Amino acid sequence: MFARSATGEGEAAASAESDIWKIAELGEPTETIQADVCIVGAGGTGTAAAVQAIDLGLKPIVIGTGGYANNSEFLYGVSETKNVNIQALGMDCRDGDGIKMAKAAGAAMAEGLGTVMWCGPVTLGAVTATWTTDAYSAGVQPTLWLNQNGERYCKEDLWIDDFAGAGIAVRNQERTFVLFTEADMVRWETEGPDGQVFSFGTPGTPLAEAREVLEASEGCHIGDDLAALCAEVGLDAAAVQATVDEYNKACAAAAGLDGEDTSADEEFGKRARYMHAVDAGPYWLCEVGDGFYTTCGGIKVNENAEVLDEEGQIIPGLYAGGSDAGGLYGDSYDVKFAPGSQAAWAVNSGRLAIKNAKEYLGK
């Protein structure tokens, strides 16, 4: 199962072999291909690697367990996030096992270990790993976004152009909230959401199921008395009211402007089409966490997907890719300029791992 001992190579890491295997057993490798090939993980990386490994009958270890998105202790330990609420979207089970395995084998960590594919607000208690819902779409609309001080902190329609940028803005606050009115909710229920990023939550398609889910969620506080809602969540009501008053003035100035005009929102430059006054209850004040899809930092690899140790030396027979390997990104996934690059990296690093493992074995 472990190529290095079988070939007699990689003695420096051989002492860690039992540790590696112990950790691998904990996670029950989902892709064990043939008797002596170990591919840990079955996502983009593992699938690409497995397909080639089957053909070639290779014996290396390819690590691709998808990073550490579901291990909040790990994430708070390495990431710069300040937000007390974080929410992984998409799937459970990415606990950093591959990174732990590689570390046990002497691997170095790449710069940017705390890199996370942030994506903006997610209403607490309303959205889980299954995120493609009306409630998710409603909670992330470019309404009035507030931080722990009751202040705005970004132009809320940033989410539509660059969700990673919006996610980083949320990450830099300690607590985050979205505030909208019953009129907004009714508009979304009849006309669909104001803004769209993904293939779901489309303007023109009513968000028929948002209300019920949000009403039942721990994050949402609904009522006619905004000050009372602020008290419920621990926000300074006077500070929130001051922000609302300023925002409403900007909304009044935006009325009648072209939808793309950003001049009315002097503070942040949100487009006029998204400026809806917060001037009548019932109000919806929802605490949101910083949502993210995956972590993108991890094991240090070279251009061949070979794992490197602290001295920059290759650990023979050990490969890593996808979200377990680092070095691809800085602060976050740059969705605006290179969408799909993280998934493409997962597939291609799996391919590179096997291509180079083949050479390692002289095949």
Ligand SMILES: Cc1cc2nc3c(=O)[nH]c(=O)nc-3n(C[C@H](O)[C@H](O)[C@H](O)COP(=O)(O)OP(=O)(O)OC[C@H]3O[C@@H](n4cnc5c(N)ncnc54)[C@H](O)[C@@H]3O)c2cc1C
């Ligand atoms: C909701 C969502 C949206 C995304 N959107 C985009 C996008 O638009 N563009 C983009 O480029 N990327 C996107 N990504 C990221 C992209 O999907 C991932 O970067 C890619 O899937 C990573 O591939 P991977 O092989 O590293 O990990 P994964 O695909 O996560 O696969 C890891 C596998 O390892 C398994 N595993 C974990 N621990 C163990 C263990 N101990 N033993 C055995 N198996 C284990 C897991 O069960 C999983 O099957 C998105 C991710 C999510 C969740």
